[in-house]
Amino acid sequence: MLTSARNNQLLRSAFTLGKGDKLLQDNQKAIVKEVFWTHGITQREISSRTKIPQQTVSRLVNSLVEDGLIHSVSDSGKPSSGLEPNPDFAYCYGLSVLLDAISIALMNLKGEVVATKHVELDDMGIASVLSKAASEVESMSTKFNIDSARILGIGVGISGFFSSTDGRMNTHHAIEEWADINIADTVAEAFNLPSWVVNDGTGAAAGEGIAGVGRKYKNFVYFFVSSAFGGGLINNGDMIRGTHGNAGELGDMLPAKLYSHPNLQLLERILLKHGVEVPSMYRLNEVFDPNWPGVDEWIYKVQDSFDLVATASSALLDSQAIIIGGHIPTKLAEKVIPRIDVYAQFRRGAKRPMPEIVCAGVTECPVAVGAATLPIRDWFL
Structure with missing residues (x-):
């Protein structure tokens, strides 16, 4: 869930695709969605599923390949007509705010979990959590050589329920400081990245749908x-x-x-x-x-x-x-x-x-993994 003027401003400016296009057009997005869900899919299959004329599919696929968002699948070293997302084109972070700990997950555009980290904390206040999370994100980015320009955003999963449609949550009493604030806005400000927020159960389900069984x-x-x-x-x-x-x-x-x-x-x-x-x-x-x-x-x-x-x-x-x-x-x-x-x-x-x-197939940091899928789901799926 994207909320606040600040977060929307970050969304508009956070990432540029290929030749300067801010967002994918509808047909491009439809193609990327098919490629994401069915690795190795062919242009003919894409045309059949999306009802986009094959000539248009071919032109758009060539453009997406040129921009580096998708690429052809190699089969035993031989070129293939199948397509899949380019995992190095973009990355996402996920932050899970638990009752006495945080988890961080890093995911690539292919939906693969690159890394996870679980850290127990004595202080679950906003300042403590965001400081430790920022440190772990910086450490992961350094370790895996992640270009900051390739980070789509950061998703957040947290225990609680949404109080209204403004994105504020009634959180568990153990994380009282997070209650009734705009969490997306707070996290977006801290990381200077677009932020999405879901409750922990929905987040874990989102992650299982992409990275698990x-x-x-x-x-x-x-x-x-x-x-x-x-x-x-x-x-x-x-x-x-x-x-x-x-x-x-x-x-x-x-x-x-x-x-x-x-x-x-x-x-x-x-x-x-x-x-x-x-x-x-x-x-x-x-x-x-x-x-x-x-x-x-x-x-x-x-x-x-x-x-x-x-x-x-x-x-x-x-x-x-x-x-x-x-x-x-x-x-x-x-x-x-x-x-x-x-x-x-x-x-x-x-x-x-x-x-x-x-x-479930995702057993390590399931909420953080799910939170990391949120930018991909919003941008491309």
């Missing part, structure tokens, strides 16, 4: 399991934002007095009761043992919650997949998935098509 599915529901339980929705490859940007607040489907929320704080409490001390939930994936005492108890407590949300998601959205992600350990997700029961009416010997339920 979600890329296989045009439509999926993402279960964000972290300190709290939320989610994100992807339809036809695009984020569903809703009226205010709060679509995918799956935790609000579960009245707390009736259902145990499937979050990692509950898991940590149960494990501690059984004598198992775990590190930060952001490192839990590295050490998790599915045979720890207390794991089955957590699954038992949250089973009905998973069933309800999965059933509602399937019934409402008819998605191809439900992806279990966030900061949940992969081995725990693998143990949960076979037990999730998606209800559907049985008629004439069959149920309606059910979504696949799978583990």
